[in-house]
Amino acid sequence: MIMEMLKVLVVDDEPGIRSGISRILSQFIVGYPFMDEDIGFEMMEAATGEEAIEIFHVNKPDVVLLDNKLPGMDGIQVLEYINQNALEIEVMMITSYASLELAVKATNIGAYDFVPKPFTPQELRASMENLTKHLFLKRITQRMNKEGKQIRFQFLTVLSHELKNPLSSVEGYLRMMQSRQAGDSLEDYDEMITRSIKRIKGMRNLIMDLLDLTKIESGKKPREIKDTDLVKVARLSAEAMGPMAIQMEVEVRFAGLEKLILPADPEEMEIIMNNLISNAVKYNRRGGKVIIRFAREDNKAIIEVKDTGIGITQEDQSLLFREFVRIKSRETRNISGSGLGLSIVKRLLDLYDGDIVVRSTPGEGSCFKIELPVNTR
Amino acid sequence: MINKDKKPRILIADDDPDFLFQLGFVLRKAGYEVDVFDNQVDTSKYLEAHRPDLAIFDLMMERDDSGFVLAYHAKKLYPKLPVILLTAVTAETGRDFKPGNQESKRWIKADLYLEKGLHPDEIIAYVRQFIKS
Numbered sequence: 188m189i190m191e192m193l194k195v196l197v198v199d200d201e202p203g204i205r206s207g208i209s210r211i212l213s214q215f216i217v218g219y220p221f222m223d224e225d226i227g228f229e230m231m232e233a234a235t236g237e238e239a240i241e242i243f244h245v246n247k248p249d250v251v252l253l254d255n256k257l258p259g260m261d262g263i264q265v266l267e268y269i270n271q272n273a274l275e276i277e278v279m280m281i282t283s284y285a286s287l288e289l290a291v292k293a294t295n296i297g298a299y300d301f302v303p304k305p306f307t308p309q310e311l312r313a314s315m316e317n318l319t320k321h322l323f324l325k326r327i328t329q330r331m332n333k334e335g336k337q338i339r340f341q342f343l344t345v346l347s348h349e350l351k352n353p354l355s356s357v358e359g360y361l362r363m364m365q366s367r368q369a370g371d372s373l374e375d376y377d378e379m380i381t382r383s384i385k386r387i388k389g390m391r392n393l394i395m396d397l398l399d400l401t402k403i404e405s406g407k408k409p410r411e412i413k414d415t416d417l418v419k420v421a422r423l424s425a426e427a428m429g430p431m432a433i434q435m436e437v438e439v440r441f442a443g444l445e446k447l448i449l450p451a452d453p454e455e456m457e458i459i460m461n462n463l464i465s466n467a468v469k470y471n472r473r474g475g476k477v478i479i480r481f482a483r484e485d486n487k488a489i490i491e492v493k494d495t496g497i498g499i500t501q502e503d504q505s506l507l508f509r510e511f512v513r514i515k516s517r518e519t520r521n522i523s524g525s526g527l528g529l530s531i532v533k534r535l536l537d538l539y540d541g542d543i544v545v546r547s548t549p550g551e552g553s554c555f556k557i558e559l560p561v562n563t564r
Numbered sequence: 565m566i567n568k569d570k571k572p573r574i575l576i577a578d579d580d581p582d583f584l585f586q587l588g589f590v591l592r593k594a595g596y597e598v599d600v601f602d603n604q605v606d607t608s609k610y611l612e613a614h615r616p617d618l619a620i621f622d623l624m625m626e627r628d629d630s631g632f633v634l635a636y637h638a639k640k641l642y643p644k645l646p647v648i649l650l651t652a653v654t655a656e657t658g659r660d661f662k663p664g665n666q667e668s669k670r671w672i673k674a675d676l677y678l679e680k681g682l683h684p685d686e687i688i689a690y691v692r693q694f695i696k697s
Contacts, residue, residue: 355681356582362683363586368593382582 190216191224193319196231196248198239198265199281200258204304205232208252208281211308217319226319236260236268243274250318253298255282255289263292270297277322279314281306349393349525353386393525399458400510400527403534410452410538417447417456417490418481424460425479428468437471439464442480449488449561455535462528463555467494469524470553483561490557498549507545508533572695573597573614577607577634578622578650583684587620590684591691604630608637615642618694620687622680623651635674646694648687649674 197208209230218225231246233239236257242248251269255262262280269276278298282289290301299321302314360379369375418441425432425439432439467477475495482489499507510530536543540560547553574596578584584600591598599616601607604625611619611634619638623631635647676690 351681352580356580356586359582359586359683362685363589368589378585382585386582 190227192227192229193250193322194231194246194248195228195250195252195315196233196239196242196246197252198233198236198257198262199252199254200234200256201254202234204254204281205234208311211311212315215312215315217316226323228315234258236262236265239265240268243269243276248276249322250277250279250315252279252281252302254304255280255293263289263296266293266296266298277318279318346397350390353390356386357383389525393527396525396527396531400531400534403531403538410455412450412452414448415451415453415456417449417451417460417488418445420453420456421460421464421479421481421490424457424464425477427461428464431465432468432477435468435471436474437468437477438475439468439477439479442478444481444483447481447483447488447490449559451539451559455538459532459535459557462532463492463557466528466555467492467496467553470494471496475552486561488557488559488561490559491554493552493554495552498551499545499547499553500549504545504547508543571595571597572617573599574691574695575599575601575607575610575614575616575619577601577604577620577625577630579603579625580622583622587684587687590688594688594691596691596695604634607634611638611641615645618646618648618691620648620650620691621674623649631674646676647674648676648678648690648694650678650680650682 195212197205199205199208209232212228213230216225216227231242231248233242237259239251239253243251251265253262253265257265260268262282266278266280269278278293280290280293280298280301281304293301299318300314302311306314360376360383363369363379364376369379422441425441428439464477464479471477471494477495478491478493480489480491480493482491508529510527533543536557536559542558543555545553545555574591576584576587576591576598577600578587579602581602584602588598588600599610599614601610602625604627607621619634621631621634621638623629625631627633631649631651635649638645638647675694678687678690
């Protein structure tokens, strides 16, 4: 079991109390069934409020056990300091003058809990256990909120950028036509029209990919699992890619099994195959090859899509399955894509407990290998 | 007016082929010689051999800082060459990249920053500020 350490600062002017608390808590471990890690305590001590404040900034404790009656500034003032400076510290008040009034005041200005002195080791442990649980849940919630929001924000920023660029291109061409910049006959604008249509197609593809992705993400895509021949699905995809392959002079070949039947949603398998095969054609060299190989190993179906294209550097390989990642290089600059294809593939494979890995050598080609467990739903 | 014998030469580098086409078109129509490139590497090679009268670089091409690198390179070769950097960085990140203070002027070697959303015919007005004939 891995252990996470919480830093605990004991602030008390009596050395005996400080060392007593340190001894009890340094041997104490908190564990909950819902936590991956046990939590232990790393102890620090301060004799005055002033000393405590110095330690806040140097050692950044997670928890402060705070006596109210201190020689200089008192516990409440230390607590106020924590609030004013918005320090991320949970405070537990300890005091021998355990009056209700002080307890109310301390919790009102942000102390988490209150332990009256004198206390037994058991009482101290119980209070610490509660505080630890509280802290743990608070952090998990914070982290989830933050990550969720950030991912959403990033997604929308990139998306608006991906749509804004082609829109301003098309707008630019239309303005040039509006002011008859190239001449008075329609033929003068042929190239602009062709270019505009190309950008509009790109936007449409992006939107289609986005719809696929949101359907998968929301779980709203109706799934129909039935025996599906992956080789047949791939052949249909390759056929649909025919015109592009001819343009690129890329030869698409099949190898291995001639039939590979799996319980799967045919539409999902088609999205996977379309993405992989179109990538293999798009990022290929003129006169290159694509080899799609099917095999069965143990309880797995293996599909490999191998190309003789531009390849992907080690660094870029790690980014490949993220949303909106498009590898930018001299070779890819004229190839259009939404940057969503492989993240869609990855998400679909997750539904089947499947996996995808890539092997690639820049300048030689890439090989995407899918493994699908055969006994899935 | 622009001298008929020798048209001023403008270098443009941008990885958006449509932007290149549009800006190139508008500038040629306005009487300039225009050379366009869609990547940093080829633009660098061009600069080694030619001195244009104005250079316009997109900030992000195959690398996020391609425009900065090109601007630096261009100013090193031809200290007097005016350089315009096009950037969508402000719109996307909310961060201001304009060489406002002396500190940033020292390392950002551009004479003017323009937002990427500008229409090509609006860019001409800025081009004229730098190329006076």
